[in-house]
Amino acid sequence: MKRFLLYLLSIVVVFIAVVYLLDYTFTAVYKDSKPRNKIALAYKSKPQHYDVIFLGSSRANNHFVPELFIDRGYKAYNFGISGSRLEESALLLKLLLKNGTKIKNIIVEVDLNINSNGFSDAVRADFYPYLKDSETIRDYYRHKNTDNFKELYYLPYYRYLKYDARIGFRELFFSAIGKQSKNLQHDGFYALKNTGKNMEYDLSEYSPKKNVAYEYIKDICKSNKIRLIAVTTPMCRNVKNIAYFDEVVKLYPEIYNFENVVTNDDCFSSCGHMNEKGATIFTKYLLDKFFK
Amino acid sequence: MFFNSLSYAIFLPVVFCLYWFVFSASKKAQNTLLIIASYYFYSCWDWRFLFLLIFSTGLDYFTALKIENSISKTEKKTWFWISVGANLGFLGIFKYYDFFAISFSKFIEGFGFQVNPLLLNLILPVGISFYTFHGLSYIIDIYKERIKAERNFIDYALFVSYFPLLVAGPIERATHLLPQVKVKRNFDLQLAKEGIHQILWGLIKKIVIADGCAQYVNLVFDNYQNMNSLSLALGAVYFAFQIYGDFSGYSDIALGTSKLFGIKLLKNFDYPYFSRDIAEFWRRWHISLSSWFRDYLYIPLGGSKGGTLMKVRNTFIIFLVSGFWHGANWTFLVWGLLNALYFLPLLLSNKNRTHTGNIESVTVVEGIKVFSQIGLTFLLTCLAWIFFRAKTITEAFGYIGRMFSNLEFKPQYFVIERYNYELIPMVALFAAFEWFNRYRIEPVSGKYSYLKIAIGIAVLLLFGVYSEYKNFIYFQF
Numbered sequence: 057m058k059r060f061l062l063y064l065l066s067i068v069v070v071f072i073a074v075v076y077l078l079d080y081t082f083t084a085v086y087k088d089s090k091p092r093n094k095i096a097l098a099y100k101s102k103p104q105h106y107d108v109i110f111l112g113s114s115r116a117n118n119h120f121v122p123e124l125f126i127d128r129g130y131k132a133y134n135f136g137i138s139g140s141r142l143e144e145s146a147l148l149l150k151l152l153l154k155n156g157t158k159i160k161n162i163i164v165e166v167d168l169n170i171n172s173n174g175f176s177d178a179v180r181a182d183f184y185p186y187l188k189d190s191e192t193i194r195d196y197y198r199h200k201n202t203d204n205f206k207e208l209y210y211l212p213y214y215r216y217l218k219y220d221a222r223i224g225f226r227e228l229f230f231s232a233i234g235k236q237s238k239n240l241q242h243d244g245f246y247a248l249k250n251t252g253k254n255m256e257y258d259l260s261e262y263s264p265k266k267n268v269a270y271e272y273i274k275d276i277c278k279s280n281k282i283r284l285i286a287v288t289t290p291m292c293r294n295v296k297n298i299a300y301f302d303e304v305v306k307l308y309p310e311i312y313n314f315e316n317v318v319t320n321d322d323c324f325s326s327c328g329h330m331n332e333k334g335a336t337i338f339t340k341y342l343l344d345k346f347f348k
Numbered sequence: 349m350f351f352n353s354l355s356y357a358i359f360l361p362v363v364f365c366l367y368w369f370v371f372s373a374s375k376k377a378q379n380t381l382l383i384i385a386s387y388y389f390y391s392c393w394d395w396r397f398l399f400l401l402i403f404s405t406g407l408d409y410f411t412a413l414k415i416e417n418s419i420s421k422t423e424k425k426t427w428f429w430i431s432v433g434a435n436l437g438f439l440g441i442f443k444y445y446d447f448f449a450i451s452f453s454k455f456i457e458g459f460g461f462q463v464n465p466l467l468l469n470l471i472l473p474v475g476i477s478f479y480t481f482h483g484l485s486y487i488i489d490i491y492k493e494r495i496k497a498e499r500n501f502i503d504y505a506l507f508v509s510y511f512p513l514l515v516a517g518p519i520e521r522a523t524h525l526l527p528q529v530k531v532k533r534n535f536d537l538q539l540a541k542e543g544i545h546q547i548l549w550g551l552i553k554k555i556v557i558a559d560g561c562a563q564y565v566n567l568v569f570d571n572y573q574n575m576n577s578l579s580l581a582l583g584a585v586y587f588a589f590q591i592y593g594d595f596s597g598y599s600d601i602a603l604g605t606s607k608l609f610g611i612k613l614l615k616n617f618d619y620p621y622f623s624r625d626i627a628e629f630w631r632r633w634h635i636s637l638s639s640w641f642r643d644y645l646y647i648p649l650g651g652s653k654g655g656t657l658m659k660v661r662n663t664f665i666i667f668l669v670s671g672f673w674h675g676a677n678w679t680f681l682v683w684g685l686l687n688a689l690y691f692l693p694l695l696l697s698n699k700n701r702t703h704t705g706n707i708e709s710v711t712v713v714e715g716i717k718v719f720s721q722i723g724l725t726f727l728l729t730c731l732a733w734i735f736f737r738a739k740t741i742t743e744a745f746g747y748i749g750r751m752f753s754n755l756e757f758k759p760q761y762f763v764i765e766r767y768n769y770e771l772i773p774m775v776a777l778f779a780a781f782e783w784f785n786r787y788r789i790e791p792v793s794g795k796y797s798y799l800k801i802a803i804g805i806a807v808l809l810l811f812g813v814y815s816e817y818k819n820f821i822y823f824q825f
Contacts, residue, residue: 057537067544070805075809078806078809220814221816226770
């Protein structure tokens, strides 16, 4: 039995060694490889000077066309991330500023994402490779009392295991071989090409709430003297409870309600997402309104 | 509590330590601990069904004694049928009642009558198909006077409820397990090491292979109308690996766990996808169930002793019953039927026992023949698995129809942001690995075992699926 217990102990030692080795390798690869998502870009890129950046969810990622800004001489980048909530946008902004990046204007999409104060577990995962290296990320999640922060921070490799679909071996492999990601092409804008059919959206369960992350973004902008432009973005015609957007403005009067700037259904890929045609019309409208 | 859960990772070492350090003095103490642990393990799912398990155990224990002590044949027969009736009754009520009630009402509705069947909507007690078959084999063996009835209730209860095999087998025989339970177990270093290796290998099969495939399989089967021929073909192949990795992985963990307690369980899988025909496949797949049906159904029905018609009838009966054993759905019945049809040509040409041994090293020409046979058997199996996996027969036929009619073979990009072909290297590597280790129970033991353990742990951590927890498929049966 003694020999067996020693044998088990040696397996535990092997296990711990493998876990530490994997944690070290994953972290090193993510740290040293070319960025494959916008969070890595914000964390790793050299300090930039942006005239405009865009923040928000997929309704920012698919709706704001930086190229149109660039054509008019503005340095612009779309940092909208599919699935993200304002909490992730706030942390991404903090990372950019911590990096030494200077930003003059931020256009943030604030609409469906203030239906709750939630967060995106999937997008959070993209921050976790840098959890130990980045004070900003560590403090942000520690301060937020994130569920299982201690496990994520102290247990080696745990974060890669828990979020394997997002930062597991597959993503590690692509990072290691430097495979380009679609996320970073076209200055962060991801164009949807198709036109939707029989589109509809039900907002009857939605009601806007005071959003901690949005307030935080406002504070950051104020203290860094960044002009913040908060906007709602268009939806298709067939929406139940479209009054939701009026309620958003009632809650936060500084938000510009642009829900009805684009209305033709041929400008939409799905009810909540404009296609490239709609995004172009919408971005031109923003340019004309705020950057004359 | 599942074998791939954190709670099991705590439960197993605790029981192991108690077993060898606190309760090791006598067989009685060891068995008492194991029965308490087993009941605790079972109650983690739903403690209410623990009473059913205990009742079922008690009933079989009692009726077995009654059968053995019967003075007349009539009395013996009466007790035998009471036990069989009760066992099958529980199984029927919990597993099949609603299915038959709905099927019957649909059948009646076909004649224009309106029927509102009384449904029980019962939750299926986990492992009921397995422990019922344990009990049945025991009762049949007593009735046929192959073994003596067990008089020690703890020993018998452990035979039925031993936690490594309680919820998904292997389906043990009293002749194999009871003699091991009847003696005090002494610690066997080599056996315990093998157990650890088998658990590790089982976890790799489950978490890496089965759960890895499951993500793709679910997508393909749930959206088969939008999939092209390539995706559908890959979906079927991935499911073949998923169910093999899942169930054989489970069995490996069960056998490995049991070895830690000094008890050897029946082998349940023997590299079934390297079978050269369907008959061989069924000698290598879920061996404990196949042999159960052979010994307790096929042979009593006359087996292959009668004429051709009798043989064909018996073959269809065991395959259909085997299919239906898996679940109350017509899809399982068709799966069984399809396997019977595959088996039929071999039976009629007396070739169903052509391939009984392992595949030895062969010449190039023989190798081509062997691999063609293996490939064909695998393809037939994959086709049958589509019925096993589909929710309805219509869905299964729709899947197969589209697979053979769409004829598009472009890689498809799934909503999980992966291509359908991404798993191919992993399953191919796994198949190759199994091929080179086909003479062994598990590939970890032997030379360089520490290195293999380290690689195994790394593979488990690197390629395993952890973000989405997946239960074992056979727990639902």
